[in-house]
Amino acid sequence: MQKELNPLKAPAGTRIALMGNEAIARGAIESGTYVITGYPGTPSSEVLMTIHEFGKGLDLYAEWAVNERVAFEIALGAAIGGARALVTMKAPGANVASDPILSAAYSGVDGGLVLLIADDPGPITTQTEQDSRWFAELSKLPMLTPSNPQEAKDFVIVAHELSEKLKLPVILRTTTRVNHTVAPVVTGDIRPPCKYVNFVRDPPRYVRAGMAWNRERHAWLLGQLSKVEEELAGFRVNRVEGSGTRCVVAEGVGYEYVIEGLERLKLRDKVKVIKLGQIYPLPKEFLRHALNSCEKVLVVEELDPYLEGKIKELAYESGLKLKIVGKMEGLLPEVGELGVNPVVDALKRFLNLSLQVETSISPLAAPPRPPPLCPSCPHRNTYLGLIFGILKAGYRREEVPIFGDIGCYALSVNPPLNAIWTEHSMGASIGMAMGLKLSGFKGPVVATIGDSTFFHAGLPALAEAIHKRVDMLVLILDNEVVAMTGHQSTLTWGRTEMGRPTKPLKIEEIVRGMGADNVAIVNPYDIDKLVATVKEYLRKPGVNVIIARAPCALHAARLYGVQKRYTVIPEKCKECMACIKITGCPALYIGEDHKVHIMIEDCLGCGLCAKYCPFDAIVEVKSNE
Amino acid sequence: MSEVVNILIASVGGQGGLTLSRVIALAAVADGKSVRTGETLGMAQRFGSVVSYVRVGKEVHAPMFGYGEAHAILGLELIEVSRNLHYLSNGASLFTADELKPPISSSLGIADNPRKADLIKEICSKARKVKGKVYVVSAKELAAKLGNPRAMNMIVLGAFNREFKILSDSAIEKAITQLLPGKKGETSIKAYYVGKSLNIVPIC
Incomplete structure (x- = not known):
């Protein structure tokens, strides 16, 4: 690839079409971020993937971690020594990392620490429509939300500056339509990587075992938060466009829909648009000033009526006589993602325009296309082997619950396999199977979990099941890659995407070391052997583990x-x-x-x-x- | 035509719908235009329904558009085209490969298993309601002749750009080279020109 087309190496001032996540990767390079880590999760994965594809030869550490909390801890460890770090995850990953995130707000950092949390309104590929803006409140960490790829890149740099100024981790919160949108982005200057500076022992700051220290740090944290608006003033992350007494407050991709909607209604100069990039703490001074001339305010935001509540609170405490409407009044939906049409409808109702229904034809009743397992997918064989094994062991299918986990293999829920009964959160299959069994369930229980999910959150659950002597069959579906999010490395690889030599971990050694009663490694393409092993293990007491091992067929086809x-x-x-x-x-x-x-x-x-x-x-x- | 051209790409995961949307975006930027794309991907790496929204113009904000707002639909598969016909605006054009990939629900008898000819007829009758034009291209066959059936996405792009003329050939060549280096890119560029030189007329 020519240098000017490489999104990470292109010189400043180049205008390139970048996806939001590619722009964030570029932002990491421009800001001199030295440690970049995370755990794959749609829609956040392409940040690290972009560095893996285009960042060869750059002086930085850019590697996947075993899960989001370890990723965050790695980034935190780097930042307390003065290096700049970026850690990426999807919204449920922030839940996994929440413990160290909340403590990090008390210790703070010296080098910039930016935490990317990617929400997924819709949802398009996520278990819940979690609104992670609440996470800023919960953790008391400053949060910025960009509206488009250009801002996504620029805000990485702003977030680092803010982080270092206030010595606090800063959350960059995005939604799918920012992460996965391609738009023109103009590059900026690249600064050299910010590596380790120094780290000195300072227990009140870094040891959370002292309660007096914790109270002291909590007070410090609140003091730092009070400076956010002032520190951000020079970066223009919040701005006002247009004027008038009818105002719209918008953030994230909602802002783009508002501008598009107002243009469509030919009202762009007649309505004041207040765009927020600073979400937490609320930029109160800016808002009080911006809302001063308003009589009516519409709040446009994806997911929860978060800002709407905050702005109502602000109006109340500032004595502003405003009519503020949004999702709480039903002008916009709380479920699903926004788009131009719902925003135009909300604008029309807000501005008392006629609600003329735009006509469009109906689509044809097309046969549904639920996402299937790929052709040749080894998971298909694994579940078939499991189902046939259950039958061979003398059980009816409905007598043996199959607990599922997060990964491609969850697609086995669809016909004709109709395999898994549950799929909740990373690693939950083993713990839930254990809970059902110990509650008095008489039949056998089966937990099915992928290799990367097993490393991510299955290890503690398996240790628990083995320790408590709860009979179950655990199938570890080892396709040697994180497949669903686009083929990222796992801990069994001998070399990472960046070419870093690693020690490959062996799942069978780990499982045996934990004390599993029986362990078998079976190639799922040898389906008869798999059926026989399932039949045998279902009848045997103890925690029995089958590692169904064959490479992801799609990944293998690409490679070989x-x-x-x-x-x-x-x-x-x-x-x-x-x-x-x-x-x-x-x-x-x-x-x-x-x-x-x-x-x-x-x-x-x-x-x-x-x-x-x-x-x-x-x-x-x-x-x- | 309004200032912004809204293009909807309907495909099945693995067919190259995302590459197509990316090529248009790169080419638009190479031509100095503004662009936004939005992708709705399923959870599967393959064989899910994939919809890409591409918007090209002087100033574009939203990454998506609504029903009845597509100036063009580019289809790589007929069932996915039929699923998205409500996006057609008045007088819109539809360029689609004559490719049919029935989903497993059809094969299992859970849903209909539409015949190609019937599907094209139904697509036409819907498109007529908005005075739309439907162009059907044997894209896979033409791409296969060039040595790679996967280049069918660029055949459809060529057919589209022949009518819409919103992107320069040089920008498209540059975009393809950037995205698909090597032989794949060369075949794709050829496929684009094959698509562009097709003297196709709307079948309805």
Whole structure:
């Protein structure tokens, strides 16, 4: 790639199309961030992935960590020594990291520490529609929210400056439509990396075992928060556009929808738009001034009516006579993401314009396309092996709950596998299976958990289950990569994305070391062996672990190409549909001739469909891609 | 045409819908225009429904647009096109590959398994309601002839840009080279020009 097109190395003043997360990565480089870490999670993953793709040769540490709390602790450790650090995670990851985050507010930092928390209104790929702006209040850490990729980049730099000035970690909070939007971004100057400066022993600051120290630091923290607005004044993260007595307060991508909506209504100069980039603490001085000439205020924000409540509180305590409306009055929805249309509707109601309904045609009733496991996915075999093993052991499927966890394998919930019964949060499968079993559930319980999720949060739960002697079968689905978020490294790799040599951890050694009663490693493509092992382990007391190990088929195809594919001989297909009903492989379909066909360019050659074809109608074809 | 052109890309995960949206964004910036894209991806790496919103113009703010606001739909798969027809604006154009990838729900008999010809007919009858034009391109076949069926996304891009002329050829070449270095990029550039030189007429 030419240097001016490399988002991390392009000279200052280059205008490039960048995704929000790429812009944040660029911001990290411009701000001299030396330690960049995190745990993969949509929509935050591309920040580190961008550095992995384009940052070779740069002087920095940019690596995934085992989970978000360890990532945060690494970043914190770097920042207390004066280095600049950035740590990235999706919203549920902030929950995982919350313990060290809250304590870090009391100790503070010397080098800049920026915590990226990416929320996912919609939700598009997340278990909840968590609004992490509450996290700023909870942790008492300053928070900035950008509206677009340019701001996302610029705010990384602002956040570092603020962080170092106040000696506090600063949260950069985004939503999917900022992280995953591509827009033109103009680059700035790159400063050299800010590495370790010094770290001196200072127990009142860094030891939370002293309660008097904690009270003292709490008071210090409140004092620092009172300076945020003043410190940010020079950065213009908050601004007023237009004028008038009818005002809109907006933040994040909501601001972009407001501008678009006002342009559509040809009212951009007639309405005052108050844009906030500083979310916590509320920039009260700025707002009091900006709201002074307003009579009516509409608050546009994604997810909870957070700002709306804060602004009502501010108006009350400042004696401002304002009519403030937003989600609490039902002008905008609390569920799902915003868009131009709902914002235009809210603006029309707010401005008493006629609610003329824009007409559009209806779509066709298309067959649903729930996300499936990929063709050749080893998880398909693992769940099939598990289901057949349950049946072989003499149980009915509905007698054996299969606890699921977070990762691609959760897609086994869909037909035809209909496999997992639960999927809650990282690592929850083992603890929940244990809880059901010890509560008096008589049958066997099964926990299924991916390799990276096992390292992330499964280890303590498995230790607990083994220690308490609770009978269960644990399947660790080891596809040797964090697949769902785009193929990131795990602790079993011998070298990271940046080329850093590492010590690969062995799941079987860990599990045996913990004291699991029986441990087997099975290749899920050897489905008969998997079925036999499941049957045996379900009947044996103790915590029995099967490591179902085979590389992610998609990742392997990208790395090594595809050696064989499968096709259907139409004359031999008797339309029994066994292949489709058993595997649910999305590369299979029924053609207009009512026979099964294979989308050959999508087949990765596992041959599972051929195995279950009673008529030998599915045959291998060579491929050299 | 209004100042901002709204393009919706409807595809199945793995077909190159995201690459297509990125190429348009890069090319728009190379042409000195403003651009915003928004992607709605599923949880699957492959075979989910993927919708990309691309907005090109002088000044663009929102990364998405609403129903009835797409000036063009670029389709890589017919079921996904039919799922998104409510985005068509009055007089919009639809450029789609004649590709059909029935989802597992169709194969399992949980949902309909539409026939290609019926689907195209239904798409036409819906598009007619907004005086839309529908262009159907055998994109995969044409791309396969160039050696890579995955370059079908650039065939559709070529067909679109032939009618809309919003991006310069040089900007598109630059964007493709930037995104897909090597042989893949060369094939994609060829595919773009094949798409652009197609003398296609709307089938309805």
